[in-house]
Amino acid sequence: MSSSQHSRPSSGPSSNLPPDDATVAAPSAPSRVPLDHRQLWTKAAVGANTYDFASGRVTPTIYERTTAAALRHEALNLGQGFTDHEGPQWMLETAAAAITDPQQGPGNQYPPGPGLPALREAIAADQQRRWGIELDPTSEVLVTTGATEAITASILAFAAPGTQVLTFEPHYDSYGAVTAIAGAELVGVPLRGPDFRPDIDALEAAITERTSLILLNTPHNPTGTVFSTEELRRIVELARRHDVKIMCDGVYEQLVFDDAAEPHRPILTIPGADEVAVAIGSAGKSFSLTGWKVGWVTGRAELVNQVLGIKQFLSFCSGPAYQWAVATGLADDRGFYAENVAGLQAGRDLLYAGLEAAGLRPNHAEAGYFIVADIRGLTDIGDVEFCRMLVEEVGVAAIPVSSLTVQHRANPQDELQNLVRFAFCKRHETIEAAMDRLAQRLPAALDHRPA
Template sequence: MLRNTLAALGLPSKLPNVGTTIFTVMSKLAAETGAINLSQGFPGFDCSPDLVSLVERYLRNGFNQYAPMTGVPALREALAQKTFELYNVAYNPDTEVTVTSGATEAIFAAVTSVVRPGDEVIVLEPAYDSYVPAIELNGGIPVYVTLTPPDYAIDWQSVADKITDKTRLILVNTPHNPTGYVWTRNDLNQLADLVRDRDIWIVSDEVYEHILFDGRAHYSLMTHPELQERTFVVGSFGKTFHITGWKIGYCLAPTALTTEFRKIHQYLTFSTVTPIQYALADYLSEPDHYRQLPDFYQRKRDLFLAGLQNSRFTFTPAQGSFFQTVSYAAVSDEPDYDLAIRLTREIGVASIPVSVFYHRKNDYKILRFCFAKDDAILEEAAARLSRL
């Protein structure tokens, strides 16, 4: 009889608790049932035709061989310039800026750079599902701090209580997926107080840095001098320019951290697709391409929430990201996973149950919806949900 698992072959899985991601499950179910897919976090509209034209120009003019391992110089320089103009923080494009094959690769390389077997890594949950596998594959031990609705603000005393002599890394995310929480200046100061005089590093996932609402500012960890010197700041063009399928991310970090980061990166993907890097370097020369995002996405958030206003769902408007969490406690007492499946099949709207972002599957009766979709889609989804 054919043995079809590693365990049956005498080789235990490195990730025994990991199966198919919820994003794959829900998107597949949405496709099978013809449901509106507000589950997986990708825009339901195309990128700028101007950006496509730039890629085509470089494709047709011979920019089709390996890029430098660190990223093409033009893009690294453009990223350093953009970062300085936005945050008044200077990164050397030669030694402190690295282009990666998506933010997930950057997060993995950053974690691998500093985490050794037995090291503890603090994770603020609900957390994006790539964080913990990256920790565990490097022999690290995830230590969880639980954030709770309705605001998901960070209890910094709880973080302090989890720090030990074995703590090596803290993984943070702002604006936050899945909750939409946006860090404040006080959050940065509290974190700095905790890591001061300790050998603790930070990976800051900031892929939604340009998607903030109601006049909020993005307080990148790089803007705090004490944090900047120990932080890998991870960004992505996918969320910013509606090109998630291109998988282009980057990491900004001080020279010593970048040196170790690049040692890992070169053996993960070595380099990232060349013509797209050149196109993005050109596209970044016009700041309006990312400065207009807050208004663009706030209108979509507000449109979706207006459609739910007379429903039995309750919510606090997301502070950032393109996700909205919604409580269904007044609608049903079903487990959130079961309800997400049922709503996909019965009313044709797919969402993500927020319990999947907690290691103990904490069920606060919350669903996450992605509102990065065309207006007509959002209106129809809200109408279907409101009929419950």
Template sequence: MADMSPAGSTLPLNTTAHGSSPWQRAATGANLLSLDGNLGVTIFEEMTTLAISSGAINLGQGFPDEDGPVEIKAAAQAAIAAGANQYAPGKGITELREAVAEHQLRFYGLTPDPQTEVVITTGATEAIAASLLAFIQPGDEVLTFEPFYDSYGALIGLAGAQHVTAPLTAPDFLPDLSRLEEAFSNRTKVVLLNNPHNPTGAVFPQEVLEKVVELARKYDAIIVSDEVYEHLTFGVTHIPVASLPGAAERTLTISSAGKTFSFTGWKIGWLSGPQDLVAAVRTVKQFLTYSSGTPFQSAIAVGLALPDTFYAGIAETLRRKRDILSEGLRAAGFNVFTPRGTYFINVDTEPLGIKDSVDLARRLPGLVGVAAIPVPVFCHPEGAQRTRSLLRFAFCKKTSVLEEAAERLATLKDLL
């Protein structure tokens, strides 16, 4: 991959040249294009390759190593056997759109019309892509928090917009509201909100969300809210931004089956919001994939109807896994920032005398047999400096795997 040192040797993400090709803008936005124009691989591919070659436990890329509920798998198998193997309608099968609407009512009191205000997508990523491509054009600004999920930068670059960020800083990774306000401008077209937040594990309180809504209304911006970790919170309640006063008419809410049900390979996502905004997104989405995963759509409808005990159980199971890995990370000598949501833990390497997390990430598989992701790769150059000593570990793995990883990590401080 391109050199992702915290000094920032890649092109600044918010200075994309108008003359560059769309693929170059996407690569630059995702930190894959070096100053000399060389195209690299994603940090996930690099760390996974290192993990495989060294036999390390891969806690870098965030995917579970266990399947989700058997009821959902059985429903998919039954749908395939029953012949649900052709194109689904472009906006998704009725059964799943109704299940999404019922889910939003059941958990949040929201009432989207399943006929006109819900669309099924090929994972949350397509929903985000279609939303950005529907509403932004060159010269517009898209605001995200930083660190940011890498596909955000790629998609903003692909659309030719400017990527503006507001920083999230340790230990709680909540934004300074005055700096958030400074990040808005008359060119802010979309606020791309990720809550619960990847990669930091923050869950934004109502005060932060209300400020986002206030500023979006002031600057007439659309809020695209990526809430794929909505059910993976620990001791705090997820608040959909669309549920706040003044937000519903300008908010598109996105979620997916991958994170909630541990079926990341099925790529079933959904988007809900006001009819006019959803229609615009659907217009773009139908020329991306049109539709996908017909038997999986009906299976996820079954999943969304699972009882409250299921949703409470997945969060509690993840909390226990978080604590197992946290113990090993503390024993390794890291400063551990306990997440309130998602399945990622961030740590600071400075207590070990290490200021360059990118370098440590590349050495960690060989040192202790565990792979992680350096947080600077989720940032613009200035943000990479601010986060240069942070590492992210995923804990969505089997308990036995996390226990082994914790034991290996505990030996780190004796090896440096």
């Protein structure tokens, strides 16, 4: 790829289409190893920014690399999005009892591939109670191994090889990997600060005859934007008009703060959405049980059946005891959601205040686990170098947002190269200690940098 192809405009869509020539250079690392585009593993790695062009090897994901660096440097980890406290004790006990006393629960053998009936019924009942969405648990609900498998199966089901898949960027990393595995091209439409609202006109402008699928994520990781009813209505209208499917990732739907501009609106509540859209949820985020990996896909029977066609040959099924315990949590959360959201919102406020005091420009996250902060008021070293300095010299780990964009948006002036994601789903003491380190050590770390 020529250098001119690397320089993308600072606004407008970018794409992960693999170049035609056999060797390509990553924006930051000159290529030494030929890239074989016929191999699916290289497509997945390039699509998710985990291909090391210098060695020709796959690196762990940005989340795992950040956690490893945090451990190496004894840094406080505000990088990876997992909580440092457990989910509800009674759900842990329900899962444990289901394992050790198989007579009381679903047992420890293969559950039905589409999910335990008890969980599918609980998901349908929950969606009906909360949002008024009517779902047939036997045909319109599919349990998956985390939202990750739901995303993989949906993209593989709906994105035909050679087509284009649109998403707002920054985006969750698996979207890029799976779109590449599907043989499709991920096209990113930037979300711009300071409030990171989706630009629906830009989305429409990015639609071509080759567009097969739009990947939405609301509430959004990493910006915390909750898409408004009007934004979702326009996107559904676009998708129907252009005969494009929608996958809407709603894993943070139970983590919306009371000062969000609008409450969260699931895609399937938008009139006409059921014709084109599937929705994805995750117990991991809702109940602070990220290691359990229980997710789901909901939507019209025909679309869910198409996703099942892929899903049943990925994992086939996932652990029955976890599914059983999640079913009880969905039936009655015993006040956990409200308590959890209040704790997260207080964590967000602590983090916001600390980042602002340190001279960064944090955004107002309406939901989820993360704040993104613009570093340009402090430095022009870019997000990757800033995060390296932060973990090594300041003792705080965070994620460079450019790693969550389509092929590392290459223009160093671009806003998306100057944003850093900090997680606030951590103990308040951890956030406070991290903000103390920022206050005490960041100015010196920036001063010591060679001009």
